[in-house]
Amino acid sequence: MQKLVIFPFTIRLCLGLFSIVLIILILYQAQHILVPIVFAILFAMLLVAPCNYLERHRIPRGLAAFLSFILFILIGLIVFYLVSSQIYRFKKELPGFINQLNTGLKNLTEKLQENFHLSAEKTNQLLDAVSFKNLYNSTTFVGNTFNTVSNTVLYMILIPVYTFLLLYYRGLIVLFLIRSFSEKNTTLVQEVLNKSRTVIKGYVVGIFTEMIIVAVLNCTAFFILGVKYAFLLGVIAAVLNIIPYLGIFTACILSMIVTYTTNSPGTVLGVAIVLISVHLIDANFILLKVVGSKLKMNAMATLCGVLSGGAIWGITGMFLAIPLLSILKLIFDAAEIRPPWGLLIGEDISLPDRRAQRKLLRAQKLLKKKESNL
Structure with missing residues (x-):
C-alpha cells in the first residue's frame, strides 16, 4: 500500500494560491464560452419540470425537449419585443437626451462656480471631464456598442441551443457525473445533484x-x-x-x-x-x-460573490454569482472538506446552536480530563 505524502504547509499554500489564480484566469479568458453554458444550465433546470411532465405522458424525450424549448423561446420573444421596442424608442431620442444632460451639467457647474468661488478654468475642466457631448459619436462608444450587440446576439443564439441539448442529454450528463466518482460516493453524488x-x-x-x-x-x-x-x-x-x-x-x-x-x-x-x-x-x-x-448564505459571502463575479464576468457575473455560489456551498457541505468552506458561506449560527456547541466542547474537555486521570 502506497504511503500518503503530505507536503509542507508552504508548498500546499503556494499550490492552493496557484490553483485559485489559474481558475480565475480560465474563467476570465473563457467567459464567452462559459457564460452561455451557465445560463443554459439555469434555464434547463427550469424546463426540466415541463419536460418530465410531457415524458410521463409518453411523449418521446426529443419531442418533449423540443416543446419545452419552444415554450422557452416564446416567453423570451415576448419579453424581447416588449423591452426592445422601448430601447428603440429611447435610442432615437438619445442625442437629445445627451444634450439635455450636458445642459444640466453646465448649469450645475455654473452654480458651483458662483457658490464656491471656483475659477472658470477649473469649472471648464470639471465640465469636460464629466461631459457626455462626445459620447454618442465617439469611437469608443461605437466600438463598445458593437461588441455589446455582437455578444448579446451570440448569447441569444447559443443559450437556446445549449438549453435544448442539455434537456435532451440530461440523463447522459447525470450518468457521467455519477460515474466520475467511485461507487461508494454514488449516493452522495446523486444527493448533491438532486439538492442542487x-x-x-x-x-x-x-x-x-x-x-x-x-x-x-x-x-x-x-x-x-x-x-x-x-x-x-x-x-x-x-x-x-x-x-x-x-x-x-x-x-x-x-x-x-x-x-x-x-x-x-x-x-x-x-x-x-x-x-x-x-x-x-x-x-x-x-x-x-x-x-x-x-440558498442559506450570509451577507458577507453574498457581497463578496457578487463583487468577484462582477470583476471576472462583468454584470453577467453579478447575476450568476449567487446561484453558482450556492452550488459551491452544496458541494462543500457534502464533501466535508477541511477547512469547512461551506460553514463560512452559510448563514450565521443561531444562539441556541452556539450554546449547544459550547456545552459539547465543555463535555469533550471533561471527558479528556477523566481519560487523562485514568
Whole structure:
C-alpha cells in the first residue's frame, strides 16, 4: 500500500494560491464560452419540470425537449419585443437626451462656480471631464456598442441551443457525473445533484417571480408619476434589483438621470422614493415569501460573490454569482472538506446552536480530563 505524502504547509499554500489564480484566469479568458453554458444550465433546470411532465405522458424525450424549448423561446420573444421596442424608442431620442444632460451639467457647474468661488478654468475642466457631448459619436462608444450587440446576439443564439441539448442529454450528463466518482460516493453524488437542482430551480423560479412583481410595481408607479420610458425604467430597475446590495443603487442613479432629462425635478424625487419603497417592500415581504431562505448564505459571502463575479464576468457575473455560489456551498457541505468552506458561506449560527456547541466542547474537555486521570 502506497504511503500518503503530505507536503509542507508552504508548498500546499503556494499550490492552493496557484490553483485559485489559474481558475480565475480560465474563467476570465473563457467567459464567452462559459457564460452561455451557465445560463443554459439555469434555464434547463427550469424546463426540466415541463419536460418530465410531457415524458410521463409518453411523449418521446426529443419531442418533449423540443416543446419545452419552444415554450422557452416564446416567453423570451415576448419579453424581447416588449423591452426592445422601448430601447428603440429611447435610442432615437438619445442625442437629445445627451444634450439635455450636458445642459444640466453646465448649469450645475455654473452654480458651483458662483457658490464656491471656483475659477472658470477649473469649472471648464470639471465640465469636460464629466461631459457626455462626445459620447454618442465617439469611437469608443461605437466600438463598445458593437461588441455589446455582437455578444448579446451570440448569447441569444447559443443559450437556446445549449438549453435544448442539455434537456435532451440530461440523463447522459447525470450518468457521467455519477460515474466520475467511485461507487461508494454514488449516493452522495446523486444527493448533491438532486439538492442542487431543487435549490437552483426554487431560486430561479422565485427570482423570476420576484422580478415580475417588482417590475409591475415599478411600472405602475412610474406611469402614475408620468415618467417617460416608464416601462423600460421599471423593467431595468426590476432586473438590477436582483443584484444584492448594489443593484438598487445602480437602478436609482440610472432612473434619476433619465428622469432628470425628461421630467421635472419633483418627478425625479418621486422616482427615487418609489424605487426605495419598492425595494424595502421587496426585501422585507416579497423576497421572504417568494424566494425564502433557499440558498442559506450570509451577507458577507453574498457581497463578496457578487463583487468577484462582477470583476471576472462583468454584470453577467453579478447575476450568476449567487446561484453558482450556492452550488459551491452544496458541494462543500457534502464533501466535508477541511477547512469547512461551506460553514463560512452559510448563514450565521443561531444562539441556541452556539450554546449547544459550547456545552459539547465543555463535555469533550471533561471527558479528556477523566481519560487523562485514568
